Amino acid sequence: MSCSNQDIDLEEEYTPVPFSLEIPEIFQQKLIAPLIPNNNPLTEEGVALGKKLFFDKKLSGNNSQSCASCHKPENSFTDDTRFSDGIDGVFGVRNSMPLLNLAWNFDDKFAWDGKELGLERQALEPIVNPIEMHSDWETVVAKLEQDPEYPILFSKAFGTSSIDSSLVAKAIAQFERILISGNSKFDQYLLGNATLSLEELNGFTIFMDEEKGDCFHCHGSDNNPLWTDNMFHNNGLDTNFSDLGLGAITGDPNDYGKFRSPTLRNLIFTAPYMHDGRFTTLEEVIDHYSEGLQPSSTVDPLMKKVDQGGVQLSNQEKTSLKAFLLTLTDFEFINNPNFRD
């Protein structure tokens, strides 16, 4: 009877405040509005709950890991290891993806292989994955219900103290959607508030040059400040595939070896690189596109000089390209206290 009254009281308090998303000026100029699902609007209470859940180790089977264990704010919400180990010490086979600007992924396909349709569905998966957080929803919900704070926070966020997996995922997705990075040196350059060195400018020219780097077809441009197309490409890593990527999801052999283009923002924090973290430095990544491309049946035509190993950049061009890429570093994002535990 007491509990029942508490439920009623809590539900009467349901007056969530719409969350005002801080959209960077350069995004407002260049991009369409972010995708916020009608059935999970951003609220102050929902985002706050999502943040608490994101950093809470209760969500794992032995209370040792949270989402942030593999998606650390200081690493642009990835980690610094090739593969991440779960609570049982078992390592996965993919590099943890950075989490930023996710509300502009309009195809709503997440993870390297696009298997997660929507952030809400994505947020469900690691918690029960046996090699990640290795818990189950019955246990997680019980832990949250026994916590003195969570029932109240859920009531404030969703109008009910009855916790379930769907609401947990919704809250985490809300927090993930506010992880916006749009204040790098290059953003400020585009806004006329910063200057680039000659080397950085040369690097940008190489990035945009069809006959040099030709990076813009997959990785955005000054007009697409997401610095990704969020599409799936085989970028010539392997001739034979140990990981089928998108192809394992669609079952289509034409998709074998295709992975989602990651954003180029904050690369200084996100090493190692590629879906399997095979490259430990940016130099190795640039060398791959310059000389290391491997032919295969599904290599993207945009890897156009695969027969020569790549676009054959000079050492000076590689240095300039790296200098430009580092102008996409957003320290404000990394240090934002709103994104930290």
Add this chain to the structure above:
Amino acid sequence: MLSNCSEDRDIRLNPVAITLNFSHSWNGTEITNTDFNQLKFTNENDQILSIERLRYLISEVSLTHESGEITILDDYNLVDLENNESLSFRTSEGVLPGDYNSITFRFGFKQEDNSDGAYQDLNTASFNVPEPLGGGYHFMQFDGKFINSASDEAPFLYHVISAIDPSNVNDPIDTSFTLNMGPTTIGSNTIINIQMDVSEWFKNPNTWDLNEYNINLMGNYEVQLLMNQNGSSAFDLVSITQ
């Protein structure tokens, strides 16, 4: 009776939207994205090729009324064969129902509309052209592979943009073009069914040798003009339904 006639004359027609549906063929055989990534097409130059990506821009639907009045609908649409929703385009602006001598649309953007970075949805779709190549947007991104003269698989990137004359880099040549679908009657639910014959881009009037022109074509002024000529015969009206 007189009253009825008067009422008839007073009926006000409201503008109606038009739907343009785009289908695609290879030499008349219909193709969809399920035909992608397969070396199953042969061009006019007897080269075997695959289609791996095909996106193009249409804009400026224009109708010339029997009275001579021209209505231009200020819309555009990125047709992407990997996105079925994009194959059907309903104009956001309307036109008065009636008989029209012609309906046309534009492939690409005319020069004054091809403003660099001006369209947020096209920016988000990464359809931009780098500023040194004139800026603005691709008109078409057609990527695939072909069997080259050494019998190897090789990529081609048939990207149509405004042509930059190296002798006059500040004044790109408008390589967009309009396509006239002929007379039509616009009713409350008019659907214009248009088909692109993809093979035409390799055929008419310029027989395309992929061994010669395959990658790095955006900055090739002469090649952009050849593309412009070939594209003009690539679109046909299939039907108009009411």
